[in-house]
Amino acid sequence: MIHIKKPKAPEWLVDPNGKWCEETKKAIAHYKSGATEAYDFQMYNDVNLKNELKKIFVKCAYCETSYGAVYDGDVEHFRPKGRVNEKKPQTPGYYWLANDWDNLLLACQHCNQRRQHILYGTTKLEGYGKLDQFPLQDEAKRAGDIPDIPKEEAARLLLNPCIDLPEDHLEYEPTEGVVRAKTAMGEASIKVYALQRPLLVQERKKMLILLFEQIWRVKEALVKSQNDNSETQKEIFLREFKNLINYGSATSLYSGMCRFFIRQFLKENDLGTI
Incomplete structure (x- = not known):
């Protein structure tokens, strides 16, 4: 959400x-x-x-x-x-x-x-x-x-996506894409909206795999750009970085989960925030 x-x-x-x-x-x-x-x-x-x-x-x-x-x-x-x-x-x-x-x-x-x-x-x-x-x-x-x-x-107790900031109430574990509650509102919303139904968890996991593959590509491009300061390598990094950020766009599926892990990656690598 x-x-x-x-x-x-x-x-x-x-x-x-x-x-x-x-x-x-x-x-x-x-x-x-x-x-x-x-x-x-x-x-x-x-x-x-x-x-x-x-x-x-x-x-x-x-x-x-x-x-x-x-x-x-x-x-x-x-x-x-x-x-x-x-x-x-x-x-x-x-x-x-x-x-x-x-x-x-x-x-x-x-x-x-x-x-x-x-x-x-x-x-x-x-x-x-x-x-x-x-x-x-x-x-x-x-x-x-x-x-x-x-x-x-x-x-x-229910999260309203047009009022609340769901990221303040929900987080995700990194292996299955299971959503977890950070607050009482998060807990009630997970239950009432059935956010742990099996096929939904499976679809989030598929997206999570793709997301982590893109994070790996960004990491690789980042290391190369640090070792090779050429314009070509900078362009490769920026392209891969943009592709990563797109996973968290408002129109992308499961972007709430994607943003959660993108923010972690950006923080760990001092690459700003979204």
Whole structure:
């Protein structure tokens, strides 16, 4: 997971007379009336909204896997719109945020939906994936209405890539590409987003092998450039160095993991920071 800078909401999404805002008003009125049945949200499925999110989330917002080759991605409500798994008794979710730009991301099915996995390092088949989960450090701070969100933010346990710096909460081990928690937020996010599902770990490991091969090429070019100060050798080093940095680009798969090891390499060799 990496931090994603999200632009302002498109004007049509926040138009007070537009269909997205109208649906939000109807949902608020529905629940304020005391209705117990779930409101049937539709506008988050609009193709215009998904296309706008695709411009920002070129891969899954949580696990950084490409979703485009076989699936179109899920429009993900960071705070669940219909119900919240942790709320007891069950009451409506964050319905007023169903069409809120800051609450909308794009994720793969495995992170967003509930699926059966035997996670890395375990032997039991269980259901994992976010779906309606939204854990807090203190349930007493759970937002029950629109003004309560700032209070709840202080107790939020899930990483939001558009708000948080995931590198402050997650790290990676260097043999299998397994993600590890540095904080309670990191731990909860790894669990809820199922970031240790086996095929995901395998794909990260493949990228890790390629990354370490590129680090080796940069090391080799660095030594040669130190021994041979020619322009040709400098160009070779700069080319290999650029290729390494590209592994950590915002559009590259698993760039959060790649940045973790690139930063280590740069620090060890006094080559700056990214």
